[in-house]
Amino acid sequence: MYIYPVSIPAEKYNHEWGTIMAKEFIRLRDCTMVFDDDVVLNKINLTIKDNEFLTLLGPSGCGKTTTLRIIGGFVKPTSGDVFFNGVRINDVPPHKRTVNTVFQKYALFPHLNVYENIAFGLRIKPRGKAAMKNGHEGRRLSKDEIHSRVMEMLEVVSLKGFEYRDVTSLSGGQQQRVAIARALVNRPKVLLLDEPLGALDLRLRKDMQIELKRIQEATGITFIYVTHDQEEALSMSDTVVVMDGGVIQQIGTPEDIYNEPVNAFVADFIGESNIVDGIMVEDGVVEIFGKKFACLDEGFDPMEPVDVVIRPEDVDIVDIKDGMLTGTVTNITFKGVHYDVIVDFKGFKWLIQTTDYCPANSRIGIKIDPDGIHVMKKSVYSGMYGDYSSYSAEYEDISDADLEPEETVSEDERYET
Amino acid sequence: MKLKYLSAPYILWMTLFVVAPVVIVAVYAFSNAQGGFTFDNFSKMGDYVSVFSRSFLLAGISTVICIIIGYPIAYILSKERTYLQRILIMLIMLPMWMNFLLRTYAWMSILENTGLLNRFLSLLGLPTVAIINTPGAIVIGMVYNFLPFMILPIYSVIVKIDRSLIEAAQDLGAGTVTVFRRVIFPLSLPGVFSGVTMVFVPAVSTFVISQLLGGGANMLLGDLIEMQFLGAAYNPHLGSAIALVMMVIVMICMWLMNKFGAGGEEAVML
Numbered sequence: 001m002y003i004y005p006v007s008i009p010a011e012k013y014n015h016e017w018g019t020i021m022a023k024e025f026i027r028l029r030d031c032t033m034v035f036d037d038d039v040v041l042n043k044i045n046l047t048i049k050d051n052e053f054l055t056l057l058g059p060s061g062c063g064k065t066t067t068l069r070i071i072g073g074f075v076k077p078t079s080g081d082v083f084f085n086g087v088r089i090n091d092v093p094p095h096k097r098t099v100n101t102v103f104q105k106y107a108l109f110p111h112l113n114v115y116e117n118i119a120f121g122l123r124i125k126p127r128g129k130a131a132m133k134n135g136h137e138g139r140r141l142s143k144d145e146i147h148s149r150v151m152e153m154l155e156v157v158s159l160k161g162f163e164y165r166d167v168t169s170l171s172g173g174q175q176q177r178v179a180i181a182r183a184l185v186n187r188p189k190v191l192l193l194d195e196p197l198g199a200l201d202l203r204l205r206k207d208m209q210i211e212l213k214r215i216q217e218a219t220g221i222t223f224i225y226v227t228h229d230q231e232e233a234l235s236m237s238d239t240v241v242v243m244d245g246g247v248i249q250q251i252g253t254p255e256d257i258y259n260e261p262v263n264a265f266v267a268d269f270i271g272e273s274n275i276v277d278g279i280m281v282e283d284g285v286v287e288i289f290g291k292k293f294a295c296l297d298e299g300f301d302p303m304e305p306v307d308v309v310i311r312p313e314d315v316d317i318v319d320i321k322d323g324m325l326t327g328t329v330t331n332i333t334f335k336g337v338h339y340d341v342i343v344d345f346k347g348f349k350w351l352i353q354t355t356d357y358c359p360a361n362s363r364i365g366i367k368i369d370p371d372g373i374h375v376m377k378k379s380v381y382s383g384m385y386g387d388y389s390s391y392s393a394e395y396e397d398i399s400d401a402d403l404e405p406e407e408t409v410s411e412d413e414r415y416e417t
Numbered sequence: 418m419k420l421k422y423l424s425a426p427y428i429l430w431m432t433l434f435v436v437a438p439v440v441i442v443a444v445y446a447f448s449n450a451q452g453g454f455t456f457d458n459f460s461k462m463g464d465y466v467s468v469f470s471r472s473f474l475l476a477g478i479s480t481v482i483c484i485i486i487g488y489p490i491a492y493i494l495s496k497e498r499t500y501l502q503r504i505l506i507m508l509i510m511l512p513m514w515m516n517f518l519l520r521t522y523a524w525m526s527i528l529e530n531t532g533l534l535n536r537f538l539s540l541l542g543l544p545t546v547a548i549i550n551t552p553g554a555i556v557i558g559m560v561y562n563f564l565p566f567m568i569l570p571i572y573s574v575i576v577k578i579d580r581s582l583i584e585a586a587q588d589l590g591a592g593t594v595t596v597f598r599r600v601i602f603p604l605s606l607p608g609v610f611s612g613v614t615m616v617f618v619p620a621v622s623t624f625v626i627s628q629l630l631g632g633g634a635n636m637l638l639g640d641l642i643e644m645q646f647l648g649a650a651y652n653p654h655l656g657s658a659i660a661l662v663m664m665v666i667v668m669i670c671m672w673l674m675n676k677f678g679a680g681g682e683e684a685v686m687l
Contacts, residue, residue, distance in 0.1 A: 074584055094587040101588045107581040111603045120599070121589035186589065 024086075025050045025222060026071060026190065031080035033066050033246075040066050042246040043080070048190075048224060053216050055225045055233040058243035059269065064226045065104075065194060067243070071224060072192050073097050100183035101192040105199070106175045108167040114178055115163035118153055121186040122146045153181040156215065173204045184215070190222045197232070209236055230270045234258065242266050263376055267309040268385035274315075274350040275386020278308035278375065286375050289346060291324060293368060297375035307376045309386070312353040314372030317341070323365015329358050342388055349388040445657035458658035465641060465659065472638040473666070475552055476620035479559035480567075483616045484609065486560070487567035491608070492601070494568070495575040506572070509565050521558055521629045528554050528630065550632030558626040563619060567612035574608030575601065610674060618667055638663050 026048040033041035041063045048054050056064035069075045070082060073094035081088050089097065100121070108117050122141050141149075154160050157177035162170070167178060176196060183191055193212075197205045213236050216223045227233055233240050234254040242249045242257060242265075250262045261267035264275050279287045283298035288308055300306060320326050330349065331342040341352045343364065358364055449455045494505055512520060527533045528549045535545040548554050578601060586596045624639025631637070638659065645656025 072588060074587075093592075094584070095590050095592050099588070101585070103581050103585055105581060107579065107585040109582060109585070109600060120586070120591075124590040124595055182585075182589070 023050055024048075025052075025084070026224075027083040027086075028067070028070065028077075029081045029083070031067070031070060031077040031082065033063070033070070033075065034078045040246050041070075041077070044246075044248055046241065046248065046251070048222060051220045051222060052238050053213070053223045053225065053236060054239045054241065055227060055237040056241050056243060057227055057230060057233040057269075058249075059228060062243040063246040064228075064243050068101075068192050068194055068224060068226050071190070072099055072101050098189040099192060100186050100188040100190075101194065102176075102179045102183050102196045104194040104196070106179040108175055108178055108182070110168055112167070113163070114154075114159065114165050114167055114170070115150055117167055117178055118150045118182045118185050119146050120182060122149060149185055153185040156184070157181045172199050173208070176200065176208065180212075180215070184219070184221070188221060190224060191216075193223060193225045195226055195228070197227075197229075205232075212236065234270070242269060244269070260374060261309060261376065263379035264307050264309075264381040264383075264385045265379070267307075267374075267376065268381075272312045272351055272353075273386050274310045274312065274388070276308050276310070276348060277383075278306050280304045280306045280375060284370075286373060289325060289348075293324065293373055294370040295373040295375055296370050297373070300375065300377075305378055307378060307382050307386075309374040309376060310350070310368060310372060312340075312351045313338075314368060315350070315352045315354075316367045316369075317352065317354050317356055317358060318365045318367050320363055320365045322367065324367055326363060326365050329360050329362050329364060332358065332360055351388045442657045442660055445654050446661045447658075449654060458655050459662070461655060462658065462662060468636055468638055468641050469663075469666075471552070471635065472621050472663075475555055475559065475637065476617050479556050479563065479620050480613055480617045482556065482560050483564050483567040484612070487564055487612065488571055488605075488609065491568045491571035491575055492605075494572050502576075506569075509568055512561075513565055517562065518625060520562060521626055524554075524558050524561065525549065525629050528557070549630065550634060552631065552635055554630040555627050555635060555637070558630045559616075559620045559623065562626065563616040566615035566619075570611035570615065571605060571608040574611075575605045578604050613674065614671060617670070621667060622663065 024047050026046075028044050028046040031041055031044040031046075032039070040061075044063070044067060046067070056067055058064045066075065070077050073089075073092060073096075076090060082090050084098070109120065112120065123146065150163070151160075154163060157180055159174065159177055159181065162174065167175060170178065176199075179196070196212075197208050200208060209232060212223070212225075225233075225236065234257070237254055239251065240254055240257045241251050244265050250257055250266050252260070257266065258270055261270060261273075267273040267275055276288055280297075280300040280303070281287050281292060282302055283300075284295060286293050286295050286297070286306065286308055325345055327343040327345040327350070329341055330344050331340075333340040335353075338353045338355050339357060341354055341358060343350050343352055343366070352366070446458055447454055447456070449457060490509075494502055497505065525532070529535070530545070530547060530549060532549070534548070538545050548557075582600055582604070583596055586600045591599060622639045622642075624637060624643045627635055627637040627640055642656045642659050642663075644650045645652045645659070
């Protein structure tokens, strides 16, 4: 009855999407990573296509950074294979992969200025397989070529005039752009970005998101982007890979992930959701709190217990007499564009986002359109998410705060020891 | 603002034990036995050019050898597992906890004409070497005694280099040799500079090593100064002048090194 979270096999994923988008470029097959008996990645299967903007999204310790490091070549998977263009590259060291990385804490060379940081990859003498790495085509670049490529990059990241500045004297946003320029100047086939905007303030982060998307579209380079910020993932990506507990939960377009989450974890992690127990009476009819609701979902067993996701913005508040369900408002918070209303339905609290003011303690009715209801199979995550009983006005900050800080500690420390 | 009074004991300490002695040395250097002001002490300096050059040459050779031996040790050490690093660091420091004089005496008995080294060589049927009482013996003594002071600062700088910088360099196409040449080595230079300071300065002024291992024939600045204070040639004014000149030359050496070495501002000025 219960489905355990399983990753979608690469073949199936490829079959479904391969015809729509460009050809396969990178493939991870059954990649497992174990650190000291701790399974960090569990049989990951993932296909990444040319020119794609793919985001690995998940909470702290979900394995997204490890996945990125496997692609970069900094760690070898305990088992499983990595393919670039169909060639197995498990044993190819990072300096011979046609990949460049923007590191989480930038990792700029403190002994070099902006210009020399960016020129670092171009100045490396091509040797053997590394010859193809930095767009050298096997020859050493002349001083003039290096200069013109560095200056071109400085232009792209709007850092003209900063070339002889000390990198330690730059602001976080400027350092970030140097890190991006240092990677892009080598014209990699793939750019790996490990939470590149994590250390920036909100405003700068928004600007850089637009900037990164623009660069990706302009250069056609495949971007593999790691983040814990669902908004960032939804607004930038072609494909989002949601991960938790070392397992891929769902792969899809941002719209798919938001509208058709596969389980309670994904539904809760991406945006706000009310997740309630329901029974799938028949195709197109689901029962919640003993009431039957029309929905668009089908393909379940008759009377199968399910999880039902209702997004806060898909609920309409109506008069009690018109309501499909009735409840009591326990809390209302003004959020600018809308109000966050917490409504108690038989002890289960929902979050509803509405532009209509309804005072606390008032009785209200609600209406949900069939396309506002999404039905999911039961999973290990059932019952863990989607209840707003412990709601506080700062829920967003709280849920964000416990996500990130440990991430840097837990995953980074592992590599240091 | 109250915190500034906390520095008072240190200011007092520095004044009493650092500034005052230097001033006293300077006063002695610029005066004669009658207490009058004079440059005479410095005009005699020309007689000791050979001692100066021998001291700086041997200290320089020892420092270079310490870098050549110490840098690889520090680098390899930094790549070992943490617990092994701790054990090895302790082993490197262990001889330093033994009396300096004792260690040098031990080298005497090793290097003597009938010492351990020569007995070992003749056991193998090889010709013996006459190394005691030569500049070579002094260099061996200096390298042995001061090597930890080269290893430790280099090690502590290398061990602190952010691993992600090494990964970034690899990511940009650098193999092991290039990573070392373009990232690790330049970033470890401050450690090398501290090491050079910590080896060169005591080596240039040592007198025990030269007396025990160099015999009378290889007088160094330390011996010369000691003679002026304790020896038959008793003349503290001349001794102070020599000490002062030596200090100035050392400072010029350090200044030059900091000026021409990248990242040298982090080197410790001793």
